[in-house]
Structures are given as structure tokens and as C-alpha cells.
Amino acid sequence: MSVEEVSQKVQEVQINDGATKTTVLSDQSNFEVKHPLNTKWTLWYTKPAIDKSESWSDLLRPVTSFQTVEEFWAIVQNIPEPHGLPLKSDYHVFRNDIRPEWEDEANAKGGKWSYQVRIKSADINELWLRTLLAVIGETIDEDDSQINGVVLNVRKGGYKFALWTKSEDKEPLCNIGARFKQVLKIGDDEKIEFFPHSDANGKHHQPTITL
Amino acid sequence: EESGADDSTVGTMSQLLERLKTADPIEDVYSFEYPENVERPDPKYKSIKRKYTYGPTFLLQFKDKVRAKPDEEWVQQSISKIVITPAMMKLGKPR
Numbered sequence: 001m002s003v004e005e006v007s008q009k010v011q012e013v014q015i016n017d018g019a020t021k022t023t024v025l026s027d028q029s030n031f032e033v034k035h036p037l038n039t040k041w042t043l044w045y046t047k048p049a050i051d052k053s054e055s056w057s058d059l060l061r062p063v064t065s066f067q068t069v070e071e072f073w074a075i076v077q078n079i080p081e082p083h084g085l086p087l088k089s090d091y092h093v094f095r096n097d098i099r100p101e102w103e104d105e106a107n108a109k110g111g112k113w114s115y116q117v118r119i120k121s122a123d124i125n126e127l128w129l130r131t132l133l134a135v136i137g138e139t140i141d142e143d144d145s146q147i148n149g150v151v152l153n154v155r156k157g158g159y160k161f162a163l164w165t166k167s168e169d170k171e172p173l174c175n176i177g178a179r180f181k182q183v184l185k186i187g188d189d190e191k192i193e194f195f196p197h198s199d200a201n202g203k204h205h206q207p208t209i210t211l
Numbered sequence: 212e213e214s215g216a217d218d219s220t221v222g223t224m225s226q227l228l229e230r231l232k233t234a235d236p237i238e239d240v241y242s243f244e245y246p247e248n249v250e251r252p253d254p255k256y257k258s259i260k261r262k263y264t265y266g267p268t269f270l271l272q273f274k275d276k277v278r279a280k281p282d283e284e285w286v287q288q289s290i291s292k293i294v295i296t297p298a299m300m301k302l303g304k305p306r
Contacts, residue, residue: 064289086299
């Protein structure tokens with residue numbers, strides 16, 4: 001190796017040593033790397049019906065999509081928090097282009113874990129953020145990605161949270177359900193319920209799992 | 212140049228999205244060398260089948276680091292669809 005070659009090598013090593021790239025955590029405007037999510041997620045909003053002529057499809061709209069941690073936070077900080085949403089509105093955050101409807105192929109064989117927050121003092125904004133972080137960070141899901149999306153309904157009786165899954169398989173769903181209870185800070189004395197979508201039209205819509 | 216958290220240095224949403232287009236995706240968040248003041252991702256959330264997993268504590272660190280002002284273009288394309296009118300808010304609050 002010639003002297004030049006050696007010094008070239010040394011330089012390369014030095015460059016590589018200092019090659020830790022900046023993230024948004026150290027430099028907001030000049031970051032070089034981003035934190036991807038495993039899939040794209042889409043935020044949907046259901047507008048409350050003002051007159052009866054408005055159909056579900058007029059009311060339900062995709063708002064925006066994100067596929068990085070960075071985009072997620074920028075969006076979350078620019079949209080109304082749950083506390084600022086009107087009655088009869090919903091937020092939905094779903095994987096890729098899955099529609100937040102049980103008729104969507106991806107949802108057809110699944111169901112939802114459902115919980116209505118009854119405690120008055122509950123900080124709904126915090127619970128919703130905790131749920132979103134667990135869903136997009138994928139720490140509430142199983143390895144085979146059971147979760148299709150998450151829904152928040154604002155209703156007179158309270159705020160309803162639901163985690164939509166792709167299957168009705170009891171074992172993975174029970175793992176997810178247990179973690180969902182932790183995320184929502186639900187005590188042992190309270191229950192969450194799993195409803196399969198296949199029965200969504202049934203007269204006696206009963207939960208198939210209670211946890 | 213330092214970019215603080217004060218509003219004068221915060222860019223727009225469209226600028227942020229542009230910047231993200233050219234940023235490289237992190238390969239492995241669990242081995243990435245973050246500066247010392249950053250709390251590293253907790254390896255207990257590592258998954259064999261899923262490449263990107265992030266614990267809540269790690270994610271929360273981004274909250275004050277990613278701020279962007281909504282600009283007209285972005286508002287038109289996205290959050291203008293979150294329609295909330297004063298009449299809707301008069302319907303009251305959940306119990």
C-alpha cells in the first residue's frame with residue numbers, strides 16, 4: 001500500500017467514525033434520517049350529520065396519511081384533540097388504504113375490541129395519544145400484525161375507543177386486549193369486549209370475548 | 212445554525228414533508244447511535260417479524276422536536292376535511 005493509499009484509508013475510517021447521521025431529535029431543520037413506520041397509516045374523520053340528506057359516505061373522509069414518526073407528530077399537533085371534537089364525530093386511524101368500515105375486505109373476517117370511557121375526569125386526549133402511540137409504534141400488536149386500525153367515537157354517553165383487528169383468533173386477540181387495557185389504564189374491575197364484525201348486523205350483537 | 216423551539220424558526224408542514232422525502236430511512240433503530248441526551252429505544256420491543264417498532268417513551272421524545280406550521284397548501288389537502296362548525300359544538304359534550 002502506498003503512502004497515499006494509507007492516508008486515504010485513514011481518512012475513510014475517520015469519516016465513517018463520525019458518520020452518525022442526525023435525526024430530528026438533534027436538528028429539527030437539517031436532519032438526515034427519518035423514522036419509518038412499518039406501514040402507511042391514514043387518518044379519517046367522520047363529520048357529524050347536520051341534515052338527514054347527508055349519507056355516511058358524505059361524512060366519512062380520509063384526512064391525511066403518514067408513514068414516519070416525524071409526520072405523525074407534526075400532524076397530531078396540528079389537528080383538534082379529542083376534547084375539541086363535536087358530538088357524533090369520529091377519528092379513525094387505519095393501516096394503508098383499509099377503509100374504517102366492516103365491509104372492507106381486510107376487516108370482513110375480523111372484529112373490534114371496544115371500550116367506553118365512563119370516568120368523568122379521564123383525560124381523553126392523553127388516552128387517545130397513548131392508544132395511537134401503541135398502535136403506530138406497534139407495541140400493542142402481535143407479530144403477525146392483527147391490528148387494522150383504531151377508532152374514537154365521540155358520543156353523548158361518552159368517548160368510545162375501538163381497536164379493529166383482521167381476525168377473530170382468540171389467542172392473539174387476548175394478548176392485544178390485555179395490552180389495550182393497560183394503554184387505556186383500565187383496572188381489573190372493568191371489562192373490555194370483543195365484537196366480531198360478522199355479527200355487526202345481528203339483532204343481538206353480543207361480545208364473543210370479554211376481558 | 213441552532214434551531215430552537217421558538218416559533219420563528221419553525222417551518223411549514225409542506226417544508227417538513229419535502230425534507231422527509233430526501234431523508235434516509237433509519238435501518239435499525241435499536242443499533243442507531245443517538246446522542247447521549249436521547250433515551251434509546253427499549254430493546255424489549257424488538258420484534259422478529261416487524262422491522263420498525265417504537266416504545267411510547269421513545270416516541271414521546273419527538274413531541275417537541277417535530278413542530279410545523281400548517282400552510283395553506285397542506286391545510287387544503289388535509290385538515291380542511293376535519294369540518295367542525297360552531298353549530299356542531301353547540302350540541303354539547305359527552306357525559
